[in-house]
Amino acid sequence: MSLQEILNHRRAVRHFDSVKPIDETTVKKCIELASLAPTSSNLQLWEAYHVTDKQVLEQLVPACLDQKTARSAQQIVVFVTRQDRYKQHAKAVLAFEEGNVRRNSPAERQDKRIKDKAMYYGKLIPFTYSRCLGLWGLVRKGLAQCIGLFRPMTRQMSEGDVRVSVHKSCALVAQTFMLAMSEAGYDTCPLEGFDSWRVKKALKLPYNTEINMVITCGIRVPSGVWGERFRLPFEETYHKV
Ligand SMILES: Cc1cc2nc3c(=O)[nH]c(=O)nc-3n(C[C@H](O)[C@H](O)[C@H](O)COP(=O)(O)O)c2cc1C
Numbered sequence: 001m002s003l004q005e006i007l008n009h010r011r012a013v014r015h016f017d018s019v020k021p022i023d024e025t026t027v028k029k030c031i032e033l034a035s036l037a038p039t040s041s042n043l044q045l046w047e048a049y050h051v052t053d054k055q056v057l058e059q060l061v062p063a064c065l066d067q068k069t070a071r072s073a074q075q076i077v078v079f080v081t082r083q084d085r086y087k088q089h090a091k092a093v094l095a096f097e098e099g100n101v102r103r104n105s106p107a108e109r110q111d112k113r114i115k116d117k118a119m120y121y122g123k124l125i126p127f128t129y130s131r132c133l134g135l136w137g138l139v140r141k142g143l144a145q146c147i148g149l150f151r152p153m154t155r156q157m158s159e160g161d162v163r164v165s166v167h168k169s170c171a172l173v174a175q176t177f178m179l180a181m182s183e184a185g186y187d188t189c190p191l192e193g194f195d196s197w198r199v200k201k202a203l204k205l206p207y208n209t210e211i212n213m214v215i216t217c218g219i220r221v222p223s224g225v226w227g228e229r230f231r232l233p234f235e236e237t238y239h240k241v
Pocket residue numbers: 010011012013014067069189190191192193194213229
């Protein structure tokens with residue numbers, strides 16, 4: 001399928017076929033492809049929980065408010081944010097980038113580039129992603145507003161802003177997963193209608209993780225797609241500047 005065909009084929013599917021199985025390895029491969037999605041500062045503060053176990057799937061049904069798409073799902077993938085892992089991931093990106101610069105940058109620029117990356121991942125990222133009951137974010141935001149008086153400056157620096165940023169990146173991963181599933185001939189439905197506490201309990205997730213999206217998976221039955229697709233007139237959303 002071309003990208004256009006994939007985009008047209010992907011629909012939110014509310015009822016999956018109960019007999020047609022989907023292949024676990026193919027779903028896993030789609031999650032792997034989803035990891036190619038871009039993330040802010042390449043920090044990859046997300047994880048995917050691929051649920052195939054019958055008992056856990058059953059626990060997820062009430063946690064997803066008993067929606068039919070969850071009841072009929074063959075497998076479920078839960079995308080989770082891991083803002084708490086920013087230090088480890090920044091360290092991993094920096095270690096990779098040092099080698100990347102050595103392998104690919106002109107010799108005379110290497111030291112400066114490595115120094116800049118060490119500053120970014122060693123100092124700026126920990127400064128931006130750390131949390132302390134919202135207070136640390138207020139300090140950052142205040143600082144950003146002051147600097148912003150004199151030069152362009154990223155102003156989304158509160159703890160809430162950074163949390164949104166982490167979820168934004170994770171949602172790109174989730175969307176990439178759904179498109180990969182479409183290409184594989186499988187269907188999905190992204191869910192926001194869930195009880196996050198119960199989903200976390202079913203998956204035994206640590207306290208500081210957040211559920212970004214629950215994605216039900218299977219193969220559609222014809223009635224699984226609720227009729228025609230509605231989109232606002234394109235002119236209402238498109239603005240040429
Ligand atoms: C973040 C998000 C949360 C959603 N939550 C639900 C949900 O809880 N239950 C549901 O049936 N559909 C849910 N949907 C599916 C949307 O209703 C659906 O994508 C939209 O109506 C457009 O239909 P289409 O995906 O077939 O184009 C969600 C979609 C997104 C992106």
